[in-house]
Amino acid sequence: MTEATATDIGAAIGVSSRSERPSTPLSTPIGGLPRLLILFFVGALVIVPLLATALGGFKGLGELRTNPFGLPVVWQWENYWGILASSRYWRILGNSLYISALTVVLTLAVAAPAAFAFAHLRFFGQRYLFNYFILGLTFPFATAILPLFIKVRDLGLLDTHWGIILPQVAFSQAVSILLMRNAFRQLPTELLDSALVDGCGYVRFFFWITLPLSRPILATVAVISFVVSWNNFLLPLVVINTGRKYPWTLGLMDYQGEFMVEWQLILAFITLTILPAILMFVLAQRYIVSGLTAGAVKG
Amino acid sequence: MALSTALFQSRANNVRGGLLTALIFLPPALVLFTLFVILPIGEAAWYGFYNWNGLATPENFVGFENYTQLIGNKVFGRAFINNLLIIVVSLTVQLPLALAMAVLLADRLFGAVAFRMLFFLPYILADVAAGLIWRFMFDGDYGLISKVWQALGGDPLYILADRDWAYVAVLTVIVWKYFGFHMMLYIAGLQNIDRNLYEAAAIDGASGWQRFRFITVPGLSPMIRLSVFFSLLGSLQFFDMIVSLTGGGPLNTTHTMVSFLYYFGIGRMRVGFGSTVGVVLFILCVVVAFTYKRFLMRDD
Numbered sequence: 001m002t003e004a005t006a007t008d009i010g011a012a013i014g015v016s017s018r019s020e021r022p023s024t025p026l027s028t029p030i031g032g033l034p035r036l037l038i039l040f041f042v043g044a045l046v047i048v049p050l051l052a053t054a055l056g057g058f059k060g061l062g063e064l065r066t067n068p069f070g071l072p073v074v075w076q077w078e079n080y081w082g083i084l085a086s087s088r089y090w091r092i093l094g095n096s097l098y099i100s101a102l103t104v105v106l107t108l109a110v111a112a113p114a115a116f117a118f119a120h121l122r123f124f125g126q127r128y129l130f131n132y133f134i135l136g137l138t139f140p141f142a143t144a145i146l147p148l149f150i151k152v153r154d155l156g157l158l159d160t161h162w163g164i165i166l167p168q169v170a171f172s173q174a175v176s177i178l179l180m181r182n183a184f185r186q187l188p189t190e191l192l193d194s195a196l197v198d199g200c201g202y203v204r205f206f207f208w209i210t211l212p213l214s215r216p217i218l219a220t221v222a223v224i225s226f227v228v229s230w231n232n233f234l235l236p237l238v239v240i241n242t243g244r245k246y247p248w249t250l251g252l253m254d255y256q257g258e259f260m261v262e263w264q265l266i267l268a269f270i271t272l273t274i275l276p277a278i279l280m281f282v283l284a285q286r287y288i289v290s291g292l293t294a295g296a297v298k299g
Numbered sequence: 300m301a302l303s304t305a306l307f308q309s310r311a312n313n314v315r316g317g318l319l320t321a322l323i324f325l326p327p328a329l330v331l332f333t334l335f336v337i338l339p340i341g342e343a344a345w346y347g348f349y350n351w352n353g354l355a356t357p358e359n360f361v362g363f364e365n366y367t368q369l370i371g372n373k374v375f376g377r378a379f380i381n382n383l384l385i386i387v388v389s390l391t392v393q394l395p396l397a398l399a400m401a402v403l404l405a406d407r408l409f410g411a412v413a414f415r416m417l418f419f420l421p422y423i424l425a426d427v428a429a430g431l432i433w434r435f436m437f438d439g440d441y442g443l444i445s446k447v448w449q450a451l452g453g454d455p456l457y458i459l460a461d462r463d464w465a466y467v468a469v470l471t472v473i474v475w476k477y478f479g480f481h482m483m484l485y486i487a488g489l490q491n492i493d494r495n496l497y498e499a500a501a502i503d504g505a506s507g508w509q510r511f512r513f514i515t516v517p518g519l520s521p522m523i524r525l526s527v528f529f530s531l532l533g534s535l536q537f538f539d540m541i542v543s544l545t546g547g548g549p550l551n552t553t554h555t556m557v558s559f560l561y562y563f564g565i566g567r568m569r570v571g572f573g574s575t576v577g578v579v580l581f582i583l584c585v586v587v588a589f590t591y592k593r594f595l596m597r598d599d
Contacts, residue, residue, distance in 0.1 A: 068446040113324035121317035140536035144339035170335035202320040231425035233539040
């Protein structure tokens with residue numbers, strides 16, 4: 001696979017410490033003003049829907065119709081306050097946080113030892129077993145969603161958060177094991193050799209040496225599984241029936257179904273539900289961009 | 300174990316310890332993965348031969364009837380074409396746009412980092428939310444696009460209710476949401492191109508376009524193939540946005556294969572019939588992955 005690493009991508013997005021020497025823009029065929037005009041045009045196309053959504057939440061329904069482009073004439077804070085004061089909003093975010101956090105913890109707890117086994121141990125059938133996991137790389141939930149639904153039902157997990165968490169952990173195994181195995185392998189082999197000679201077993205080596213030295217890859221895997229879980233829609237849609245247990249993606253569709261044409265409320269609700277993701281992105285751009293793209297590139 | 304034996308640790312000893320550790324470290328992953336990923340895929344193939352509503356056990360064996368029904372189904376045919384259209388638009392609109400933006404933002408020029416972040420932002424939003432945002436944008440009574448059209452003197456535009464235009468709207472949102480991700484791949488690829496090549500070309504008098512055509516594009520080809528691969532896989536699993544943007548309507552013209560599976564398989568508890576869609580998706584995924592490994596990644 002392509003050898004772009006997380007650090008390459010970190011450098012690419014301009015957040016790494018690696019300093020590039022100032023040079024003329026040789027790879028950019030267009031410079032100066034035309035370049036900026038193009039960028040601002042595309043940038044406007046990207047940001048206008050988001051701004052319209054956030055501002056629309058401050059307008060009344062009538063103003064939404066008569067004043068679609070400008071700032072709100074009267075800022076209707078009650079749209080936002082009403083949602084923020086409702087238990088519904090906090091409940092769906094809480095559900096999503098609970099599901100995503102458990103998914104991340106379990107993904108790491110299950111995939112890291114397996115990745116270690118593939119990276120450092122030698123046992124019969126290792127290659128076949130590894131390829132077995134790699135099979136999972138290209139299959140989305142959708143291919144097996146119906147039998148998965150039957151399985152979750154037969155295990156008695158229907159309408160429970162575990163019915164989402166366990167399949168999510170299972171589906172994240174392929175990419176997590178692949179990413180972590182590659183990273184674990186890059187640790188100097190002398191470390192393992194001398195540890196074994198000194199009587200440190202594999203298990204202790206894994207907990208005391210491998211994991212502490214592999215924090216960047218653990219962070220990458222955590223980011224990937226968190227974002228996948230946070231944004232997941234199809235699986236909760238099939239598994240959860242009770243409104244109180246909805247993650248935010250289902251809660252958002254539910255809200256939209258309830259308020260249909262009251263766009264000002266729906267827009268405020270969209271804004272408030274995507275806010276956590278945007279805040280996380282702004283605060284941890286570096287990890288999120290390099291995590292998501294590195295995960296994609298290496299997976 | 301005594302220290303002295305450890306000092307003379309034999310390879311056999313090492314292997315035994317390794318095997319024991321593997322027996323502790325592997326089973327959790329193996330069990331979960333088998334139970335929730337591999338078994339359901341196998342079961343989809345099995346259920347596909349039955350007419351089953353999901354209750355009790357499948358008994359009504361119908362052979363390939365579900366498959367012939369699927370092939371003859373007009374909505375599924377349209378969904379299949381819609382999936383192909385996503386790929387076409389990814390290759391003809393999204394890929395060039397992402398590449399162009401990557402080239403404009405590869406160097407540390409004014410605003411480069413800010414624009415990279417802005418273009419990547421839609422990618423981290425959930426498809427459901429992006430779909431709803433654009434459902435508003437395309438709304439005939441309140442949406443900005445209709446309002447702009449009216450400001451130019453036109454009648455209100457009900458794009459999402461229009462059989463010919465609704466899917467164009469879906470494709471637009473796909474490009475809006477995903478081009479930033481592909482742009483990041485290209486920017487990462489651009490960092491790996493040797494800058495001396497550009498300097499040498501500049502000295503030889505190559506124009507900006509020539510440098511792009513003969514240095515940038517060939518240097519990026521591994522990333523371009525990777526990006527095409529993601530577009531293919533992304534198309535095969537495209538679902539969430541259909542639900543929030545169009546719900547498959549008007550008149551079932553905007554389904555994808557997965558939304559077809561959801562509305563016509565799960566929605567009506569036709570487990571056997573729905574499973575056949577899953578099998579088709581599975582086969583397409585295998586074909587894509589195999590083709591990718593065999594042909595596209597050959598020289599990497």
